[in-house]
Amino acid sequence: MKNALEDWYVRWQVRLLLLAGQKTQALARIERHLALHPDNAYALATRAHLQAELGDKSGAIDSIERLVKLQPRQASAWFNLGFLREEVGRLEQAEEAFRRATDIDPQLDRAWYGLALCLIRLRRFDDAVVALRKNTELQPMSPYGWYQLARVHVDRQEPEEAAKIIRHLKKFEPKVAAQLERETGLGVAST
CATH class of the missing domain: 1.25.40.10 (Tetratricopeptide repeat domain)
Incomplete structure (x- = not known):
């Protein structure tokens, strides 16, 4: 019970520090908590996030x-x-x-x-x-996987596959489709 309460208190402190834009102080608070509880998953994940944001990859x-x-x-x-x-x-x-x-x-x-x-x-x-096929299967309406898949098909010298993707994107992400047309030189008519 004491550890759970302490974890909650640390999370609350860190959130307040972050709301105030005090990332360095939030990291210092997490470091103090980890010194006492080195296997605290929340603290490790939070420390990693803050380190990355502060440039310590x-x-x-x-x-x-x-x-x-x-x-x-x-x-x-x-x-x-x-x-x-x-x-x-x-x-x-x-x-x-x-x-x-x-x-x-x-x-x-x-x-x-x-x-x-x-x-x-x-x-x-x-x-x-x-x-990318697995990604687009899981996220069919997200343009990111489709965009990358079209680019890979172009890199593999498969312009017809890239053109299919551009036509598909025109149905729900016309700006991304237009960007691909510009970048690849594949002018694709809508069908």
Whole structure:
């Protein structure tokens, strides 16, 4: 009971500090809490978030790595780890984290999208297509996966596949479709 009350109090303090724009002080409060409770998942996740926002990506990665060791079945933590690793260019490690997230929760659309972006940067277009298809299956009305899928088809010298996606996007995201037409040079008539 005492730990639960203390956790609630720390969360309340951190929220107030963040509302006041005091990220550094919020991080210091979380650090003090972690000194007493090093395995507190909320505190580790919050510390990682604040470290990333304050520009300490390496520290954020370390915090999330501790969190996934503590809670290895938490898909969102693996996603966050993949996101941070990809952001700093640790692409193979990012891929591993995104794959763990999708293994744990195959419905986590943002993990499929993150995996796809990572694979694109690794120039593994065939694998990226698989991840993007899963992402667009889970989020059919989001233009982001469709946009990337069209770009990958262009990179794979498959303009007809990209054109199909542009026509599809014209139905619900005409601005994104127009952007793809400009970027790819594929003028596609609506059908």
